[in-house]
Structures are given as C-alpha cells and as structure tokens.
Amino acid sequence: MPKIVDHELQKAKVAEATWRVIQKHGIEQASVRNIAEEAGISVGSMRHYFSTQSELLSYSMKRVSERVSQRIYDTVFSGDLMQDIPSLLHEVLPTDNEKRLEMEVWFSFVVKSLSDESLRALRHQVDDELRSIFVQVFNGLSENQLLLPGLDFAIEVERFYAVLDGLAIHAVMRPERVTPEVMIAVIKQHLLSLCQPNVPSMVKKPESNAKKEQPRDT
Template identity: 95%
Template sequence: MPKIVDHELQKAKVAEATWRVIQKHGIEQASVRNIAEEAGISVGSMRHYFSTQSELLSYSMKRVSERVSQRIYDTVFSGDLMQDIPSLLHEVLPTDNEKRLEMEVWFSFVVKSLSDDSLRTLRHQVDDELRSIFVTVFNGLSEGQLLLPGLDVAIEVERFYAVLDGLAIHAVMRPERVTPEVMVAVIKRHLLSLCQPDVHSMAQKPDSNAKKEQPRDT
C-alpha cells in the first residue's frame, strides 16, 4: 500500500526548516538544497512543493504571519483595554524564543524583498495586516473615550507602530538590554501617554481583585 503523505504537513516542515536556516546562516544561505537538508527531505521533494526559491520564501513568511495571527486569535481578553492592548502587542514582539525566531526571519525577509520584486507584495500585505492592529487599537480607545482630545489619530497610529517596530529591532539586536519586561513597560508607558489623565489614575490603582494579605495568627 503506498505511503500517504500529508502535503500541508510537509510544507509546514519545510517552512520551519527555512526559518532555522535563515536564523543560523542568513537568508543568503536559504537555498533549496540547504533547506532540504535541514528538513531531512530530498531536493526532489522540495521541487515538488516549491518551484522557485521566491515561492519557498513567500510560503515560509506567510506561515510566520499565520502563526502570529493565530496567537492573537487565541488570546483571551479581559475587556479592559489598558490590559488587553499590551497583551495583544505582546504576541507580536519577540518576547520568547519562538517569537524571536519569527522576528529574525521576518527582518531577513524584509531585506531580501527590497531586491526581489516577487516578495514585495507579500511584504506590503503583512505590513498592512500589522498596521491594522493599531487602527483597531485606536478605534477601541476612541470608542471608550480614553484618548486625549485633539490627537491626530492617523499620525498616532504610525507612531505607535514605529514604537513596536523599534522595540522589536532593538530586542533582536540587544536582547540582554531590551528584555521582554522592558518591551512591555515601554508599550504600557506609550499607551498611557495617549490617554486622558483619569486613565493614568486608574492604571496606578492596585488591583481590587488581588488577594489581600491575611492577618497573621498571634
């Protein structure tokens, strides 16, 4: 009986091998042969799934985007925007090894796309998807009447996006300095800077649901 091959599983395996090759050796070494060796499959099998290197890279980058989107989808939100927005952005930032791998691969892909027109459309698509997160953030803050009056929301969307992008780059370059705790603290500080003063007061109040210290027996 012929062996049944799960083609989507094989393609996902190849994508993950692509990420590892890029992280270890750089995108210049992400050849079909090197990725096939990393994935433990034949070059012929690779050609069956991807006819060109650009097609392989595009698929691998789509998988990165899909993983981020799935994490966001799976996040359980509390309904408190001042907690939920940092939690949302936490799923994008390189706050653990898995997310760091995704970010390093993404930055390599961005550089490659500057000289490969076939990758540019995907880069723009993923960029637009990420930017839309900040549009959603500001829509929520506006609907909740939390924003400072007179803000130019279009500019603030770009500024917040730039803050996240800058944190991600610095965290990849200097992880010992830009730690997950630092990234979360910067995001929270920036978020508060956009909000009205009474939101600051609320954010500084202790959690009313926190467990109170019980008196000691004497």
C-alpha cells in the same frame, strides 16, 4: 494505491527548516540543498512540494506571517482596553525565543522583499494588517473616551506603530537590553501617555514592590 503523504505537513516541515537555516546562517545560505539537509530530506524529494526556490521562500515567509496572525487571533481579551492592548502587542513582540526566531526570519524576508518583487505583496499585506491594529486601538480608546483630547489620529497611529516595530527590531538586535519587561513597560507607558489621567484600571504610580493590580482584598 499510492504512497500517501500529507503534503501540507511536509511543506510546513520544509518551511520550518528554512527558518532555522535563515536564523543560523542567514538568508544568503537558504539554498535548496541546505534547506533539504536541514529538513532531513533530499533535494529531489523537496522538489515535489516546491518546484522552484522562489516558491519555497514565498511559502516560508507566508508561514511566518500566518504564525503571527494566529497569535493575534488567539489572544484572549478581558474587555479592559488598558490591559488588552498590552496583551495583544505582547503577542506580536519578540517576547520569547520562539517569537524572536520568527522575528529574525521575518526581518530577513522583509529586507529581501525590498529587491524581490515576489515577496513584496505579502510584506505590504502584513504591514497593512499590523497597522490596522493601531487604527482599531485608537477607535477603541476614542469610543471609551479614554483618549486625551486634541490628538491627531493619523500621526498617533504612525507613532504607536513605530514604537512597536522599533521595539521589535531593538529586541532582536539587543535582546540583553530590550528584554520582554522593557518592551511591555514601554508599551504601557506609551498607552498611558495617550490617555486621560486617573483611568480606573491602571494605576499611574504603582509602588515598586507589590505587583498585583487592584489589591482590593475581598
């Protein structure tokens, strides 16, 4: 009998409109009216999907985190850690416009979560998930006996994680300087610096011209 509308689809549409408003005008301008206008619907209509503004913002933040999680999940692995770790982190870092938009919006939510209790839990959860990646990274490196001896795992996890988020912030703030190439180079250099020399899958000093790895022709 009733008009059938895909609720989840509408909510997603509104969430993405929220992202655009935040990116263009800041989270201070993320009012229900501005978001409704950006989404192309009326405020009364939007209220059928989000009964309060707080709900709307929480959902929009959650959608950002889900997009990141999805990207991590979709990453395909080769089995070679020295290649897979940069690939994975490439998916988390703002290495293209879409991911940079997400990152800008994410930082807006993160800062807001410092004074907004309703956003704090999600921030902590994402933080924990991201950090656990590095725990797994070191477990993997350790199991494959790639790591330099004598490293303090707890400290190294924090250090690698700090490199990631520091790069992310700098890429958002200074995209012209911290390009995708710079980010990947930093990640690879950091990874290399943690490992024993002469790891087979990674050449320590590649010649600057040829880019192809393992140039063994048949």
